[in-house]
Amino acid sequence: MYKYDDIDHALVRERVEQFRDQVARRLSGELTEEQFRPLRLMNGLYLQLNAYMLRVAIPYGVLSSGQMRTLAHLARAYDRGYGHFTTRQNIQYNWPKLEDVPDMLADLAAAEMHAIQTSGNCIRNVTADPFAGVADDEIEDPRIWAEIVRQWSSLHPEFSFLPRKFKIAVTGAATDRTAVRFHDIGLIMRRNWDGEVGFEVLVGGGMGRTPMIAKTIRKFLPKRDLLSYLEAILRIYNLMGRRDNKYKARIKILVHELGIDELGDLVEDEWARIKDGALLLPDAEIRRIEEQFRPPEYEDLPAEDTGVEALKFEDRDFARWVRANVAPHRRPGYAIVTLSLKPEGAPPGDVTADQMDAVAALAERFSLDELRATHEQNLVFPYVRQKDLPALWRQLQVLGLASPNVGLVGDIIACPGLDFCSLANARSIPVAERISMRFADLARQHDIGELRIKISGCINACGHHHVGHIGILGVDRKGEEYYQVTLGGAPGDDAAVGAIIGPALSSDDVVDAVETIVETYVALRREGEWFIDTYRRVGAEPFKARIYGGEVDAAA
Amino acid sequence: MPLLKGGTIVDDPWLTVAEDDPIPEAGAVIVGLKRWRAERERLILRDGPVGVRLTADQTPGELGDDLEFLDLVALEFPAFTDGRSYSNARRLRERFGFEGEVRAVGDVLRDQYLFLMRCGFDALEVRSGETAEAWAAATRAITTPMQPAAAGAAPAISLRERRAQG
């Protein structure tokens, strides 16, 4: 993974001092809240419903075990003993004190971490495939490019006061595991006819009030042109994005209003003037960063481990865990392990400081010191030897991080919701917990198969409900929490926005409705169909009918 | 209004002429884009430097070749959260090669001074008692920026390239 040089260290340290000064000026009254707010947001510090919230960046989701220990330390020393992993591969602390935040940032800087630009109208954390570097379907490692974009976007003088937030994702595999088509800019690594690897560039995806799938603005962009092209897009957006209406300020609206062709022309015109300037990436710099992501010294191991195969046969729980939580690795004898942060009946994505320390120790022992955070609020160990799977599994069971539910109905993505977030209309965590309890029977979960439920507490869609196979959106109906259900969303290569199936349901009814949907699927499915396949074949009608009856009831 | 320029507070030698006010015979004047278009010849032939003030939604391209007659372009910040003028400043410096004064007017915070400087601004109207010390501190806050820009310290990429070679 990327290791800071002295220049990187200086940047985060200086940024901490800058923020320390800004906090001091806020506390002394020299800065009003109105002036301070965008400044603290650019350091990831929100003022939420119950307290401040600090969002720490985990660049493209990659962490060392030492960094995980730092995250544990922050939880213990400055917060209430836990952290929450988010849908953008970051971590959030819900109870920091304003006057402590500069010290938290200083502790992060010492561990080569920061909270730069995790909020605010600027370029946010660049996300990438959590299986980067180890996926068996990878063309090239996207982390190299995520790191290059991260550096270019950090404290960018021209793009720190954009019309709105800006999110970039990079994927380098045949399967998209980053929801790249739902980002402001999506970068898909592709091989052209000459065998050269470059980027397909997509623009204008997003969730929120107006979910949209990104459109291709350039089919193939050579690697060395990446930064100049991004700069051209951002400049056009900075100048032309709407600033009159917060809900129409993302680049997706600009794409919608101008059309992708006209926007493409504007970008190409700008790009032509700057492409061979200072942003042209020197080969030496590309190599310097590539070097930091070269594969580890793998051992020579057989493709299958007989101990593991035997245990799968003997122990059904282990077999289930392997089936759901372990993915194939590009290197024979290795495996990619997902740690489920979704224990039954508990808030999705929460990890205590003790668990973080234990996970760090396990990463040292079993994953060559490295782990990843995923946008589905789980953790990944990318370098596990297959022969270590039984031992790792047992350790994870002790920690409560071995629920064999990855990708299944118990693997729910939920935003913090009204329990924590001042933007929310309804709570999401209790709904997630109730669903996971309803489906606690693992045999049933495994029989149901892949089913991704995503819950957002408001239309800002931080829970990504638009791309849930089942999406749940919290709404406020006369002061009561109600939930709108969508079906058929998909975040990956078959990108789709979920369709609303009827009027919002009460808090009491929504979990029953989810169970009804699942039962309907099970009754209708054909051999080899997961939920999303059956839905695409039969449409929404059978599900609507089972929930709402023959006619649609007006909401109570 | 006092001006921060060249790292110090100075008196502003320029007069910003309101829409309907007469343009003085001599001296340095700043006019809006509309006024410039209406009285271009007169302003060019006049004895004294002339500058144009652009609103946030106007771009340097609208001045185009006329930039050669100008000694100053002022770019507005209607709110400090409105970042359009950063792009316009860079275009002035990098696309059009403008070498006169590029001045920030309107709502800016001292925490933005470094960004302003790196985008090519070299002067700003001081509204609320900000000092030369604040400018010095702010523009030195980050030693090595991560990306190239119109002005300021050499970015990380250049430094690393030099190291790799030398």
Next chain:
Amino acid sequence: MAKSTADGSLFAITANDLRNGLVVYLDDGRGWTEDLGRACLFAADGLEAALADAAGAEASGQVVGVYEIAVERAEEGVRPVRFRERIRAFGPSTHVDFRRADVPGHLDHPDGVTAVSFARP
């Protein structure tokens, strides 16, 4: 403490503490308390003056984001009318460790789900 007006509507003034971010309420002594039970309650006609007072605390950098909330008297004491304000007053409904008041039912959910605790046996 003010008596409620004829229509019974009662209010409290709330904000977040600038330094620690926690939810606070204007109390009788013109200070701020984390305990809604100790908050000063206002009738509708007393609100404007109270908000003006509280705005001073915001300007002097003690608190952030002052506004009024409707409250009502219930069996367990004073509670906010709006649900989001109950979260602010009593704590998130999800974690036992973050509760700000012992309000029956606040941490319970249907389907047998209750708030989690980090305390390990």
